[in-house]
Amino acid sequence: MKNIVLFLLVAAIGCSKKFVTLYPEGQVNEGNFYKSTADFQEALVGAYSPLRDAANVAFSLEEMRSDNTFLDYNAKDRGGSGTEDLAEFLDNSSNTTIETIWTADYQGIQRTNVILDKMKTPPAGMNDSAKNQITGQAEALRAHYYFELVRLFGSIPLYLHEVTDAKTAVVNRSSVDEVYAQIEADLSDALGKLSPPTKFPQSGAITKGMVATELGHVYLTLKQYDKAAPLFQSVTQMGYALLPNYADVFKTSNKNSSESIFEIQYKSGTDNQASQFVYYFIPTTPSTGAILGPSADYNNTEGSLNIPTQSLINVYEPGDTRLDASVGVIKGHLDAQTDFIPDSVVSILSNKDTTGRGYGFTTSAAHRFIKKQYNPPYTTPLEYNTDDDWPVYRYSDVLLMLAESLNEQGQSGAALPYLNQVRKRAGLPASTASGQAMLRDTIAHERRVELAFENKRWFDLVRTSQAIPVMTAYGTDQKKAFPFLLPTSYNVTPNKMIYAIPFRETQVNPGLGQNPGY
Template sequence: MKNIIYKNAVLGIGLLGLVTITPGCKKSFLDVPTQAEQASGTFWVDQNDAAKGVNSIYANLRAWGNTAFPAIAVESMGADEAEKGSSPTDATYFNDYDTFSVNPADGQLSGFWNAQYQNIFLANQVLTNVPKISMDAALKSRYLAEAKFIRALSYFRLVRAFGDIPLRTTVAADASEYNIAKSPKAQVYALIESDLNDAAAVLPQSYLATDLGRATKGAALGLHAKVAMYQKKWSDVLSYTNSVMTLGYSLLPVYDNVFRVAAENGVESVFEIQAALIPGNAAASNSQYSQVQGVRGVTGGGWGFNVPTAALAAAFETGDPRRDATIIFRGETTPQGDVIAATGDNPMYNQKSYVPFSMYVSGFNEGCQQNFRVLRYSDILLMNAEAANELGNSAQAISSLEIVRARARQGNAAILPKVTSTDQTTLRNAIWKERQVELAMEYDRYFDVIRQGRGTAVFGPKGWKANKNEVWPIPQTEIDISGGLLTQNPGY
């Protein structure tokens, strides 16, 4: 595994500003202090340092490797709902993920891997140092719970993408501890669940406006439900989702509004990666999630990657308004009034990452205001429906499924009829279908199909092979740096 002892650890001031600390070392006349850096030897001494340490984790979550090209490659490209987009000759390596022919040396693999381990390092830094600080006890407990939540989130993203992975829970003391072998995925899941149990026991149900976007009890319980779902622990999935359903979440009346900037951190949001346009500070307004997926060839648009497929467009039932809220079609006018040219490189774009062109500010990334939706309440409801059905409770499964379909129906009884079948297989397929259209382009489809055991049936025509493509290859750079301590996944 690559040396994950980051020599310059990014620390946040607030969830959106950045400052850096560096290790303490001997000074010479050649040493010129970097602006806004703070030596680690004078850090981790008070409550303010603890706050900066926790905020550094949130700040890193919106970085390139967590939300842009590496995340698109690893978490989206393999699915039947998305393809490369942009111009035919630009970033052609995305096609290798789409056809399951990716080389372990491809940089997007290591970009994603390193982003998750940097999140984990920053969380471990907090978990190692904050307990030693004399500060408000309740706030200290909350900070540790937030760090555990984000560590769990990053390990979950890693384990479902790569399977067995190195498991690090402390900051390495010296170079002898830099490289560690892979741990079985069962051990990784056990740590994730332990972290989420600890987090849920401490995190508040909500925050005041100044702390919106931090991990909550609902986020910990909701993520735990998803982690349990990937292990087919259906009783746990049902229990955790039932708990989340008592915490005051609800669905916004209009599906399209869920993904607009004005609705961020609203009643449907369980957890989002925070982003913002901060006037006068383009460096801190660094999210490129929307930019890399925005409509190509227009001011305020973007680069045009990760576009919906014809298969996704055809997956929606006739009249389902989520189709137009998920896909920007060439030649249309968006609900926000942006006219999309009838010609161009791509027939469709991801509308969930769209920010109206009028919100573009010169000198800033297009759409840098857009939060990355990690977990929504509709996902909670659909997990609840799936777990209830697997446990033989068709009545609850239908009830939770209907809440999602009713919102999409928007009062039009002629579309999206209520699912009434109590047959377990029929209901299971209906819930899976609902996940496909409700959560389209949200980086879940690829992993959903695999955990459902349908990889060959759904992705086989794209090149997916059983007993290999359930996971991506371990980045070759990590194997090389480890001196062979890390081993490659079978088949690569």
């Protein structure tokens, strides 16, 4: 646990009176901080920040692990292969992306623990409303970080208090059940402290709607459908609504809209809060101007990741407006150095691939890319610097999880109206699926296309015990289509349902052990 333990050790030393006894005026330090409501609110902002650090890499572990996206193989650059390994089930404990998300989530947990411990003796003058808002958001954040970690890694260390010395910085793993029990406890308490949104667009802070949604999602993951359904139903009474046009959901002008339950906030500029997802998702190219706009013509070396697959494109129904809103095609040509030079962005509806292999793997004259984080023209003079948020929960997700939780209780008739709200917005006829098994498949299909590229697919496959059969079949097709794949790729075993504990963590704390198969 080198990174997180070192982080916690620094925090512990910083909190020790032995080392810090003087508090210069104007310097933020524990000795002169947490003295007012404003101090706690500022600390809470800091506890949100690791959400961005985790989201910046999460698509590699939570979307590219699935049959929704792959990568554009770049024969000229065979440097780091960490993301490729994750997509092809070749990852191990030394994968740096795994370490990045582990560290980000635990930094978020440490920051929430400090807030929650300090709130045991709140400053004079802090009213009950402020106490509830700060405590509820901190609890929900801690639960959110743990929910991601437990689904990615299984049993993990459970930190519930501020680390104040070196001894408490090293903690061995708790069971999955213990971690889920703490997640449930945090979200249940936060549910009683927070309120639903009062206006749209929202501020971006966690509300009662997000807490109810995530707690329902936890129960859905644990197959406690009778507990999940009432929570999702409560969210339908909080003022949320689907936007009329699916494509509008992802426009930067519609951040934190009535469809947004919770999204990770990004802001372009020089204060380290910008996103850069579009750079990952467009091709690697020496010239981005034809894609991003003439004011954003850069040499993009970060691209060709999270490419929509032929497998996904094939399952969109005719007339489904979500396809064109979610996937775009970049046409271009190869220069003398065989670099891809984009010419224009075109609609996938009139530029569908017919090879079965997907654009970008044959002539390299066209590339698919994700449009949900694509809001041109980009005018900032800063490369890798955009405003696009990352959606965590949308109202359509709630409707589909509610439909699933009702169907799994044998209430398919009650589930259909929620499913059909989502289909209607997509321009599709109402589903008439009957029976639990048929409706289960229909809901899974709707989740795949409605929430494509939002880091839901891999978790959905694992949660519904479909990861091994689906990804094994998909891997067989991939190896037929792409000769560069190793024979050992897509060996989808039960051990691969979670990731390895980062190698450096196990070296600092051998008591952690390692997950089976790694």
